[in-house]
Amino acid sequence: xxxxxxxxxxxxxxxxxxxxxxxxxxxxxxxxxxxxxxxxxxxxxxxxxxxxxxxxxxxxxxxxxxxxxxxxxxxxxxxxxxxxxxxxxxxxxxxxxxxxxxxxxxxxxxxxxx
Amino acid sequence: xxxxxxxxxxxxxxxxxxxxxxxxxxxxxxxxxxxxxxxxxxxxxxxxxxxxxxxxxxxxxxxxxxxxxxxxxxxxxxxxxxxxxxxxxxxxxxxxxxxxxxxxxxxxxxx
Numbered sequence: 266x267x268x269x270x271x272x273x274x275x276x277x278x279x280x281x282x283x284x285x286x287x288x289x290x291x292x293x294x295x296x297x298x299x300x301x302x303x304x305x306x307x308x309x310x311x312x313x314x315x316x317x318x319x320x321x322x323x324x325x326x327x328x329x330x331x332x333x334x335x336x337x338x339x340x341x342x343x344x345x346x347x348x349x350x351x352x353x354x355x356x357x358x359x360x361x362x363x364x365x366x367x368x369x370x371x372x373x374x375x376x377x378x379x
Numbered sequence: 380x381x382x383x384x385x386x387x388x389x390x391x392x393x394x395x396x397x398x399x400x401x402x403x404x405x406x407x408x409x410x411x412x413x414x415x416x417x418x419x420x421x422x423x424x425x426x427x428x429x430x431x432x433x434x435x436x437x438x439x440x441x442x443x444x445x446x447x448x449x450x451x452x453x454x455x456x457x458x459x460x461x462x463x464x465x466x467x468x469x470x471x472x473x474x475x476x477x478x479x480x481x482x483x484x485x486x487x488x489x490x
Contacts, residue, residue, distance in 0.1 A: 298477060298478075305482070309480070310477040310478065310479070355422045356422075357478070366425075366468070368478060369425075370422025370424065372420070372421055373420070
């Protein structure tokens with residue numbers, strides 16, 4: 266049973282560029298959430314996708330957008346990159362209606378903006 | 380969402396029991412207490428969840444007093460591989476609720 270996978274593992278971009286990160290959820294899960302983790306901080310919620318729509322959103326600007334595909338996989342897009350966007354981007358999957366607080370995280374994508 | 384307070388860091392020797400306490404004075408009636416573990420360059424991993432009293436699994440125990448204003452994660456006989464950041468989260472189920480992480484407790488296990 267494959268867990269949550271993310272690609273790429275590492276990425277280096279220049280200020281002003283755009284980036285797309287990808288996530289495949291754990292088998293059987295239908296909900297994907299994205300988190301940003303700066304160095305030394307806990308993960309911060311960006312947004313969540315369910316049934317191909319953004320269901321909830323954290324305090325992130327519109328430069329951050331996403332998409333969910335019919336197979337439940339998801340993409341995170343960040344436009345006009347800033348140095349402050351350098352972070353570990355984590356994808357987490359869950360099953361809507363599951364009566365626990367458990368989400369399954371992928372290994373993350375390390376984004377460096379220069 | 381209830382705010383949590385936990386120590387920034389802790390050190391322990393191998394083989395010892397480690398107890399990490401989390402304070403959550405404003406916990407709501409519907410809130411659960413959940414702990415995640417994160418190793419360097421990996422995503423967080425669910426450890427344990429509880430509502431009241433005591434919960435135990437193969438990894439840890441979670442002690443919650445009657446007033447639920449705090450909780451203690453207990454790791455029995457830690458090893459070097461338990462070196463990680465441990466996060467205490469408080470919030471309502473279900474599992475699709477956005478998780479709110481603090482800075483966590485950095486546990487260093489020493490040989």
